Amino acid sequence: MTFLRSVSVIAAAAIVLGSGAAAETRVTYKSAKAGSSYFQMAVQIAEAMKKGTGGDVSVTVEESQGSVQNVMEVRARGGDYVFTTPPALIGLAQGGKAMFEGKGDPAFDEIRALFPIPSLTMHFVMSADSGVQSFADMEGKTILLGSGSFGAREGAKYIELFGLEGKVTVADSELSNAVNALKNGQIDGFVTAGSWPAPNVIEAAASTGVKVLSLDDTQIEMSKRTRLTIPAGTYAGQSEDITTTSLPVVAYTTSKMDDDTAYLLTKTYWETREDMAGDAAWWAGVSTDMLSNITSRIHPGAIRYYKEIGAPLNDAQM
Missing domain, CATH: 3.40.190.10 (Periplasmic binding protein-like II)
Incomplete structure (x- = not known):
């Protein structure tokens, strides 16, 4: 389209019905x-x-x-x-x-x-090769946030809230480059927000293998956002529900x-x-x-x- x-x-x-329309x-x-x-x-x-x-x-x-x-x-x-x-x-x-x-x-x-x-749904997408299973594991990794979008602002907020500021490297690139950068090993993960299933997450999961991180109850409360569950099987290789936040x-x-x-x-x-x-x-x-x-x-x-x-x-x- x-x-x-x-x-x-x-x-x-208008279809004429008798004398009216x-x-x-x-x-x-x-x-x-x-x-x-x-x-x-x-x-x-x-x-x-x-x-x-x-x-x-x-x-x-x-x-x-x-x-x-x-x-x-x-x-x-x-x-x-x-x-x-x-x-x-x-x-x-x-x-x-x-x-x-x-x-x-x-x-x-x-x-x-x-x-x-x-809803606008937060996705923290990590490559399978990065070994990241939780936010704490993101320390020392390179993350692409993009710029100017709700997802970029929200991602930066979560990095600060969860004690990761200064502990992760934020890649200087646009979100449109995220999947290729993940495939090429230039980044360990990216953050995106949009309706689910998100096209860029579908592509990344199918082509290179990813882990989409879940937030725990404390993290969701800290975010002050709405809890949302992405059902198991939404993305390739996703065997469990993903608990995340949404706008x-x-x-x-x-x-x-x-x-x-x-x-x-x-x-x-x-x-x-x-x-x-x-x-x-x-x-x-x-x-x-x-x-x-x-x-x-x-x-x-x-x-x-x-x-x-x-x-x-x-x-x-x-």
Whole structure:
């Protein structure tokens, strides 16, 4: 599939039924940079919405420069706007904190969640030849973190938190070079964050053999991130579950969206998720259990669907 800067999935022409015509619902979905896994997910969601509604929903996917931009655009968007961001940013925006300090807006209080999508998942990938089985074993090894990404920042944070600062060599190279560098023995491991299964980890596991490290309970608590389990067999040679951390990501809209549209989008998403998983394995890890990651209010239209299927919701989400 070719991913353009802006991908538009257009619904089929309205079918005339008697003297009337079926109304087309148009939605703009703003996600991530073109070429990223999250942009690809957005395209898959757009296609699933078209197929799942028989062409009644038309989703236009817009490229984004990041989650902060997605939230900021709430101020100028209408009821057709859907965007993705980690739940933590919603709390910061509504509280006018961190990157939203001095930029508060009443529109942020109208943000409402729809459904969770695959989380950003931390992978600490070590070559089988390195002999590394735990974080303590990383001492004296060369690790590639990349630069500028969530994974690079998070990886550097963990190295400091777990007492490895100054004890590992951080390779000066981009993450795109990680698999080749691992194959050639230039590095002992790399850190990457993305939806699982991660393409670069799949490649490394299949071509050179790797050990993806698990975090223990104390390390997960120190990270202040969400626990996530990557099931055994996800990667070549992986005989046990991997316990790691993640940054949840959720699709949001605002209270400007009407209840019927929010209901339709949410219902169609969950009813087509299994089909999407057949095309891309990262959807297989999404379940209604991940609704617990939503820390702010859910749209009433989405709540209607969740009540229909008996999904667990808490008071803060209502």
